[in-house]
Amino acid sequence: MKSLTNATVLSFCLGMGCPFGASGVGAETVAASSIPAADLLQPADLAATLKSNSTTRPLVLQIGFRKLFDEAHIVDAEYAGPSGESAGLAVLRKRVAKLPRDSAIVIYCGCCPWGHCPNIGAAFSALRALGFRNVKALYIADNFGTGWIEKGYPVTRGG
Amino acid sequence: MWHLPRVLGMTALCACLTISIVVADTPARLAGTLNTIAPDFMRTDLSGRPLQLNQFKGRVVLLNFWATWCGPCITEIPVFSRWQRRYGDAGLQVIGVSMDDDETAVKRFVAKHNISYPILMGDAKLGESFGGVFGLPQSFLIDARGRIVLRSVGEPNMEALRSQIEGLIRVH
CATH class of the missing domain: 3.40.30.10 (Glutaredoxin)
Incomplete structure (x- = not known):
């Protein structure tokens, strides 16, 4: 029953444009499920990259909500959101405007369960539309707390 | 034998340091966890x-x-x-x-x-x-x-x- 209700709300949001709040601020909702599986990055893989001494680290962008970023975020990540809103998408576009189109970029949100995220699909779609081909979306199944922090991956607390 | 008080003193000092470290760590570590008092706001x-x-x-x-x-x-x-x-x-x-x-x-x-x-x-x-x-x-x-x-x-x-x-x- 619970999942039916949630699915109903999600379908309604996806089909009609979510009427409930911020996600309706001028941005088209793009489902997280629209991101091809080949373009998903598992948290363990990103954590290993960040812990390595590699000089070719990707640019990591948090494209979710400011308060959650201020509480904690991936080490060296930059804030560039929220992509579910027009204003947030503008921040993202501005941040990447001068980057070479082959730049390695990882985007993540983790605000809520993957299938409900209002930001990750929009951010991925926007970057692809801008011509970026080396973009990965960090697959955080439930939220940033359980999917990253509780696993002991590198994190910066505080904005 | 004469240095027993010094040893006891050192032991007490270590114990105090240990306790203070635990106490200092406790509020942040336990914040929001089960069976603790909810932080007032x-x-x-x-x-x-x-x-x-x-x-x-x-x-x-x-x-x-x-x-x-x-x-x-x-x-x-x-x-x-x-x-x-x-x-x-x-x-x-x-x-x-x-x-x-x-x-x-x-x-x-x-x-x-x-x-x-x-x-x-x-x-x-x-x-x-x-x-x-x-x-x-x-x-x-x-x-x-x-x-x-x-x-x-x-x-x-x-x-x-x-x-x-x-x-x-x-x-x-």
Whole structure:
């Protein structure tokens, strides 16, 4: 029953444009499920990259909500959101405007369960539309707390 | 033998240092965890009324962190509103803490929906005081003595949550 209700709300949001709040601020909702599986990055893989001494680290962008970023975020990540809103998408576009189109970029949100995220699909779609081909979306199944922090991956607390 | 007092002194010093380290570490480490007293806070709700968590001591509090952009959160809100109406006289107090960045969006949402409990704006500091609100929805069930008896991250089992609330209301 619970999942039916949630699915109903999600379908309604996806089909009609979510009427409930911020996600309706001028941005088209793009489902997280629209991101091809080949373009998903598992948290363990990103954590290993960040812990390595590699000089070719990707640019990591948090494209979710400011308060959650201020509480904690991936080490060296930059804030560039929220992509579910027009204003947030503008921040993202501005941040990447001068980057070479082959730049390695990882985007993540983790605000809520993957299938409900209002930001990750929009951010991925926007970057692809801008011509970026080396973009990965960090697959955080439930939220940033359980999917990253509780696993002991590198994190910066505080904005 | 003559240096026994010095040894005892050193032992006592080490013990004190150990204790102070444990004490200093405890509040941050345990914040928001089960069976600890919920951290008190004071905010103004969206209606402009001051709200302090401790004013609800003696009642069972369901503290719900949510946001307008969070699908599972907006599924919960009508249920919590019903529970507030149904169990409010028996001692339940639901408090909604919005983690939206934009207060205007929250006010718009609240104006559209008949929410039967106070809503206030949260921030990173409030989230951190509860051990970190790193994703939504997230709820804390606090008993009449102010103790956290449930921390629910993600979509809760609503029937189990309701049963627990009913149990707490009966007890107190």
